[in-house]
Amino acid sequence: MDDKILRTTRELIDEAGYPALTVDQVAARAGVGKAAIYRRYTSKAEMAFAATMYEQQLPPLSGTGSLHGDLLALVRAFHLRMATPAARQLAPALISEIAVNPGLDARFQDTFLAAEQALFAEIIEQAVARGELAGAVAPAMAHLLLLGTLASALYIINLPVDDAMITDLATAATAGITALADRHHSDPGSRGRPG
Incomplete structure (x- = not known):
C-alpha cells in the first residue's frame, strides 16, 4: 500500500504539478482510503516529499577513503533527488508548512533529517578514524x-547547479x-558547544 500511495503521488505531481495535488485524488487513484494516507503522512506536503525525494533508501556511504570524496559522493546523490522538477516545486511548500506546523516539523526532524544526519555522523567518524579530522564535529553542522x-x-x-558547483560545495564543506x-x-572550552 505504501508503494501504491507514493507511486500515485508521483504520477499526479508529474501530470498536474504539486499545487494541484490533493489527498482525495491520491486516495481515489490508488484505491485506498484517506485515513490510510493520513495514518502514514500528516499532510499533503509530507506525502509528496516522501514520494518525490525519499521514495528510495538514502544513498549508501561510498567509502571513498577521504572526507572530501565521501562528501562529494553524498552531495552528488542528494543533488539527483533535490534538483528534480517535482522536488523544486515541493521543497518551498514543505518549508512553508513546516514553519507553521510544529507536528510536521518534529516529524521531519525525527525522520528525514535524523537519517541524513546519521550519514554525516558516519562520514565524520570515519574521517576521525583515518586521522583526517582532529576530532568530531556535530553532524547537524x-x-x-x-x-x-x-x-x-x-x-x-535558484542557481544553476552543475557538477563544478557540486564539487565546490564538497570542497567548501570539507x-x-x-x-x-x-x-x-x-x-577544549568549545567542546561542549554545538558545531
Whole structure:
C-alpha cells in the first residue's frame, strides 16, 4: 500500500504539478482510503516529499577513503533527488508548512533529517578514524554546511547547479568541517558547544 500511495503521488505531481495535488485524488487513484494516507503522512506536503525525494533508501556511504570524496559522493546523490522538477516545486511548500506546523516539523526532524544526519555522523567518524579530522564535529553542522547550502542554491537563490558547483560545495564543506574540528580540538572550552 505504501508503494501504491507514493507511486500515485508521483504520477499526479508529474501530470498536474504539486499545487494541484490533493489527498482525495491520491486516495481515489490508488484505491485506498484517506485515513490510510493520513495514518502514514500528516499532510499533503509530507506525502509528496516522501514520494518525490525519499521514495528510495538514502544513498549508501561510498567509502571513498577521504572526507572530501565521501562528501562529494553524498552531495552528488542528494543533488539527483533535490534538483528534480517535482522536488523544486515541493521543497518551498514543505518549508512553508513546516514553519507553521510544529507536528510536521518534529516529524521531519525525527525522520528525514535524523537519517541524513546519521550519514554525516558516519562520514565524520570515519574521517576521525583515518586521522583526517582532529576530532568530531556535530553532524547537524556538517549537514548544514553541505546539504543546507545545496538546498539554498536550488530552492532560494535558484542557481544553476552543475557538477563544478557540486564539487565546490564538497570542497567548501570539507574545509569548514576540518576547520571546526581543528578549532574544537585546540580549544577544549568549545567542546561542549554545538558545531
